[in-house]
Amino acid sequence: MLDEYVQQWSAIQTVRAAGLRLEDILTTYFELTCEGDELELQGYLSGLVMVPVAERDLLAQVINELLDSTGSLTDGAQYSDQVTASSSGYSDYLRTLTLSPDDYDFDALPAAEHSTTRVSALDSTAATGGKGDDPDETDPDETEFRRLHALDETGLLDTGSEERFDRITRQARDHFGVSSAYMALITEDSQIIKSVVGPLAQNLPRNLAMCAKTIEQDRTLVIPDASIHPQWLDHPLVTGPLGIRFYAGHPISTTDGMRIGTICLTDDQPRTFTNYDAQVLRRLAAQIQIEIGI
Template structure:
């Protein structure tokens, strides 16, 4: 690829981002999870149109942009002329205000696998936000991705606890947590506030969160048909508010969540949702280490 090709790729990507008002933090999370290794400062410059990054990194950012666009229903149904996904423009996100991320070195590659990191196979591999040919096989790959991280065997870690403590204080909620979903359980990795170590997967809102690459915000679970009958909503602790974002494992597969919750209903402003994505990006970086 020539230098001029790189600028064309960059320009098309930036145009795609601006045309739909794409939130750059969502793209950062997807980029990290797909194994992006470019220095954040360089990527920021690339996304501002002032510098280029290596071709492989441009391609990974392209795929991250397409992932978020597709999941939001903004990428022509996610299909090309013959049903194949096409990276948006060709590469990049636009981190205008990725607070708390600038200047932090990215983790090593997580074995980016284009075959499984598309939204059709990763962003919606659970219960089909997007149809998949073999949901059982996709779920097996997702769980295998989780197992490859080794995070189920390491117990509590300060690097995760630091994030949940800060998030709980920032959002002024009862609970902030990072957890992973196995075939049948939610496994708590870190929690500020009271959360059981293991929970039935079908009884947690995070089971819905890992079906999408976008943030899931529930102002009042008792008023939401998807969640009102969950045990932890109907009885103790009586969860009302929830906001969460999926985390990725090797291959870009969605393996867990960062979330905050409270026993009181709550309005979640746009600024709050942006802050949620920043905390999720910090958690994602730790997953990638």
């Protein structure tokens, strides 16, 4: 766990170096969540007060998204731990921190100096126990065993619906104006709905769940019109009573970086989905990951 004051220092330095406006940071922050006090957040970014880890990590996510949207090459704001950083989509923005005799220090060049390109949030590699998406890097059976163990360790399958997640799915449906928004957990053989707002989500066998496909990679899966998509046009969720046309989902991870489920949007009408839309959905996934990590 990164020292809270080092994390705060990193956020403040990033904001100053990139010339980010406090109003933009707070506006984006409160688009994501109703949690947090505006004066306390201002105080945190001024070095006057400390805020809880969930708020620090969400502020880091907001700051790094603003760097991405402006094309800034400033080093990103640090997260509270490496797993959160790896799951954020912005790990390439961060300089490596190590514990030295004089406390924390950098042991790498600035991100802009050792990399001329940065990974898009839609194309970032997931943290899967230190492995990427290359099947040659690890045994798929071992990865799946570890993924299922991580899901079980969260206790999420035993607690039913929870307001902390329902709040986020409500926010997702309201923002995108879709029929349904939901959080799904992927077990060995099933899709289990943890939170849902709307009619177009249900528990399913894993082999029928679109979310099971989503967790295969750490990027947003978007199907603008499933009725004309070669892979999905004959799917029972498309041809059956639900008549799903639009789907967008982003993976959610446990504190050890294993992709255990998704936050998803579905609609019975085709829809477009912009890069900004994908960014918002990824923010909502980050909120869920922060909740899981608490």
